[in-house]
């Protein structure tokens with residue numbers, strides 16, 4: 001019998017948004033696959049160390065080393081490379097080295113992705129669409145990476161062109177709201193009000209909201225109203241208006 005709760009499907013991955021900002025990520029290998037990994041982790045503001053003999057570097061990896069976007073060690077992997085690593089990504093054309101690195105990571109409990117050996121991955125990469133603060137990841141759970149890429153492009157082509165910008169504006173408004181209503185016990189009211197803003201405003205309106213508009217709009221937080229952007233602007237041009245946080 002079906003219960004009232006979501007049915008468990010199993011067999012999936014736990015898809016998370018891992019905060020590697022300022023954490024140390026070790027990339028073993030400097031070929032094409034490594035180049036893709038490096039872009040992903042630099043986009044997440046990680047500190048990156050690449051270990052690979054120089055003669056094996058592809059142009060993109062050599063460029064990032066040259067630009068000092070990553071730290072670089074010019075030799076093959078050695079176990080001491082794992083010291084201080086918070087995450088390890090290997091992309092080497094040597095299955096034996098891959099397996100050895102995986103075993104060491106496992107012992108040291110460092111999460112690892114071994115590009116050519118799915119069973120030895122603590123996590124998989126996915127195909128990612130990025131638009132400012134928006135990230136969408138598609139995973140086929142190892143079944144069809146190329147199809148993941150095709151699905152990702154299809155999803156991206158259906159998105160509004162201003163969605164990234166709208167999310168960025170909402171992020172600023174949420175920060176301001178936190179200042180106006182910092183108390184933890186206001187959580188439910190804060191969340192309800194913020195949800196209403198997101199539902200009632202169009203993406204274009206969210207994008208064109210100025211800081212003044214936001215502060216005026218926040219003046220309606222206490223009474224719990226979400227006026228239209230038009231009403232917000234009327235309030236701004238109204239002589240009676242005397243400051244964003246006075247209600």
Ligand SMILES: C[C@@]1(CC(=O)O)c2cc3[nH]c(cc4nc(cc5[nH]c(cc(n2)[C@H]1CCC(=O)O)[C@@](C)(CC(=O)O)[C@@H]5CCC(=O)O)C(CC(=O)O)=C4CCC(=O)O)c(CCC(=O)O)c3CC(=O)O
Pocket residue numbers: 036037040113114115116117118121123124125126127128138139140141142143144145146147148149152
């Ligand atoms: C399990 C996983 C582990 C991991 O790498 O984390 C893995 C494993 C393997 N990939 C292989 C092949 C290819 N991988 C790609 C591309 C991508 N692979 C990515 C992820 C993943 N690949 C993880 C599963 C993700 C999922 O299932 O959704 C993407 C999404 C993300 C990224 O790498 O950043 C990125 C697309 C990014 C984009 O374009 O948006 C292409 C196409 C291309 O290069 O254009 C091909 C050739 C065509 C094909 O096979 O489909 C092989 C076989 C090698 C062989 O046959 O010898 C293995 C090993 C195996 O399967 O045994």
Ligand SMILES: NC(=O)C1=CN([C@@H]2O[C@H](COP(=O)(O)OP(=O)(O)OC[C@H]3O[C@@H](n4cnc5c(N)ncnc54)[C@H](O)[C@@H]3O)[C@@H](O)[C@H]2O)C=CC1
Pocket residue numbers: 028029030031032033034051052053055056057058075076077091092093094097115116145
């Ligand atoms: N997971 C994925 O998305 C995909 C995985 N692969 C697999 O990933 C692996 C890497 O692919 P590519 O980057 O195209 O290979 P590549 O041949 O371009 O690069 C291999 C790199 O590993 C380095 N290397 C080799 N032994 C090393 C060691 N012991 N220590 C440090 N560095 C070492 C080489 O110097 C070179 O930079 C291959 O096994 C390939 O089959 C390939 C395509 C997609």
